[in-house]
Structures are given as C-alpha cells and as structure tokens.
Amino acid sequence: TKLTGKALENFRANANYRQRKCRLNKRKRLINNKPPSSFQNCQSFAVIQHLAQKYDLIPKPVQQRTCAHISDKIKNAVHKFYLRDDVSYQLPEENKGIIISCSSFADLRPPFVVAKAALAHRICVCIYHENVNLLLKAIDKFVKGNVCSSLQQFTRTLVxxxxxxxCMFLACPLCESNFQEKVIDNVVNGATRIKWRQWVNINGRAEKKEFEGSVDETVELLKSKVKYFLFHVYVKSVQAA
Structure with missing residues (x-):
C-alpha cells in the first residue's frame, strides 16, 4: 500500500525514532561490554604475561636484534681519517674496504674534531685566497702590468x-723584494680613493664588509696579507700532492 500525506509523515517519523533508539542502544552495549581489543584488556593481558614469565610458566622472549661489532682496525682507520688535514667532509667510497654506518662513523669522531654543523655559520671559501683576491680586483687597474690580474699571476710574480x-716562505734572497719592485713601485694614482671588500668575522659569522681608502692604503693592506697567503698556498699544494 502506498502511503501518502499524513500517513507517510508518521511512517518517516517512526522510522527516524527507531533508528535513533537503535544507535543509542548500540552505544550503550559498547560502553558496558568492551571488545577484547580494548586498552584495558591489553593491559590485563600484559600483566598476566609478565607474571607468567616471572614464574617461568612461559618462556621469556629472546631479543633477536644484535648490534654489529666494529673491529679495532676499523676504529683506528676512522680515527686516522678524521685527523687528515686534506679531509674536511665525508668522502663516500674513499675507503671501499671498510663497511660502517653513518651513525657509527659519527660516534667514532674524536672530540677535538668539530663537526661543521656545530661551528659558527661560515661561508665555504678560503679566507686567505678570497680576501687577497678581493684586494687584487680593487687595485688591478692602478698597478701597471698584469701583476694583479689574478691570484695565479700574482703568486707567480711574487716568487x-x-x-x-x-720562495713561498719569503726566505729566498732572489724574490724577497718582489712585492716592492713588482707592485708598489708600479702603482699609479696612489692617492685615488677606492672601495674594496673583505670577509670578516662578526660574532662568529663570516660577512663581507665594504671598506674605503686610498690605493696606497689598499696596497699596504695587501702587503700585510702576502706572508700568510703564500704560506697557505704552499701548505695546501703540499697536502694535495
């Protein structure tokens, strides 16, 4: 029989009421009768299992995972690798015969070898090379010849x-006065005001700052850096050989 009008409205109202009552009864059953997988039952099972293991009623679980033992030979090899002056970062496949995880490699780092992430924020440039290079760029057009055209040319001119x-330690009598003869004596317009930049350490952070002065002042600043620059260039070349 097809319901219409008032009868259809009553049927729908009764159906909604029965559905709501059914959901309410189901919710009450779930609250009063918890399923076996409830947290409380899990806790109870864990307590029973612990007591059974304690009184040797059931065997205790055996830990299957074992840590790989690192031999003293590998530890010594890693330690020596950390101490190498020519290594400043991890080199994958540098030692193919040694198998070690990244975490174990980090654990074996000597305390005096500081990880880069723990250092103050610094740019990835050599400050000896870069600061000299910045000065050369600033005075290049004020020094006759190609003496200051590049770091390589500048180095070859000095020694x-x-x-x-x-030569590189400025102990050679034949080239110890090259800076005076090749650079200072060839400066033109030494009183001209110019600007140059240098990397400086400010509160543990390397920043490039701009300076201003005469060409002669810039040349004197460059002269003060020559000794350490040449020493550094020589040491790095020996290490790389």
Missing part, C-alpha cells in the same frame, strides 16, 4: 718558484 719552500 721565483711556487713549489719552492724558501
């Missing part, structure tokens, strides 16, 4: 031989 320790 007789770039692989000779005496």
């Amino acid at each position: 007789c031989n770039t692989v000779n320790q005496e």
Whole structure:
C-alpha cells in the first residue's frame, strides 16, 4: 500500500525514532561490554604475561636484534681519517674496504674534531685566497702590468718558484723584494680613493664588509696579507700532492 500525506509523515517519523533508539542502544552495549581489543584488556593481558614469565610458566622472549661489532682496525682507520688535514667532509667510497654506518662513523669522531654543523655559520671559501683576491680586483687597474690580474699571476710574480719552500716562505734572497719592485713601485694614482671588500668575522659569522681608502692604503693592506697567503698556498699544494 502506498502511503501518502499524513500517513507517510508518521511512517518517516517512526522510522527516524527507531533508528535513533537503535544507535543509542548500540552505544550503550559498547560502553558496558568492551571488545577484547580494548586498552584495558591489553593491559590485563600484559600483566598476566609478565607474571607468567616471572614464574617461568612461559618462556621469556629472546631479543633477536644484535648490534654489529666494529673491529679495532676499523676504529683506528676512522680515527686516522678524521685527523687528515686534506679531509674536511665525508668522502663516500674513499675507503671501499671498510663497511660502517653513518651513525657509527659519527660516534667514532674524536672530540677535538668539530663537526661543521656545530661551528659558527661560515661561508665555504678560503679566507686567505678570497680576501687577497678581493684586494687584487680593487687595485688591478692602478698597478701597471698584469701583476694583479689574478691570484695565479700574482703568486707567480711574487716568487721565483711556487713549489719552492724558501720562495713561498719569503726566505729566498732572489724574490724577497718582489712585492716592492713588482707592485708598489708600479702603482699609479696612489692617492685615488677606492672601495674594496673583505670577509670578516662578526660574532662568529663570516660577512663581507665594504671598506674605503686610498690605493696606497689598499696596497699596504695587501702587503700585510702576502706572508700568510703564500704560506697557505704552499701548505695546501703540499697536502694535495
């Protein structure tokens, strides 16, 4: 029989009422009768299991996972790797015969070898090279010749031989006065005001700052950096050999 009008409205109202009552009864059953997977039952099972293991009623679980033992040979190899002057970062496949995880490699780091992440924020440039290079760019057009055109040309101009320790340590009598003769004596318009930049450490952070002064003042600043610059260039070349 097809319901219409008032009869259809009553049927729908009764159906909604029965559905609401059914959901309410189901909710009450779930609250009063918790399923076996409830948190409380899990806790009870854990307590029973612990007591059974304590009184040897059931065997205790055996830990299956074992930590790989690192031999003293590998530890010594990692330690020596950390101490190498020519290594400043991890080199994958540098030692293919040694198998070690990244975490174990980090654990074996000597305390005096500081991780880069723990250092103050610094740019990834060599400050000896970069600061000299910035000064050369500033005075290049005020020095006759191509003496200051590049770091390589500047280095070759200052010394007789770039692989000779005496030359690079400014102990060679043949080239110890090259800076005076090749740079200072060839400066033109030394009183001209110019600007240059240098990397400086400010509160543990490397920043590039701009300076202003005469060409002569800039040349004197460059002269003060030559000794450490040449020493650094020589040491790095020896380490890389």
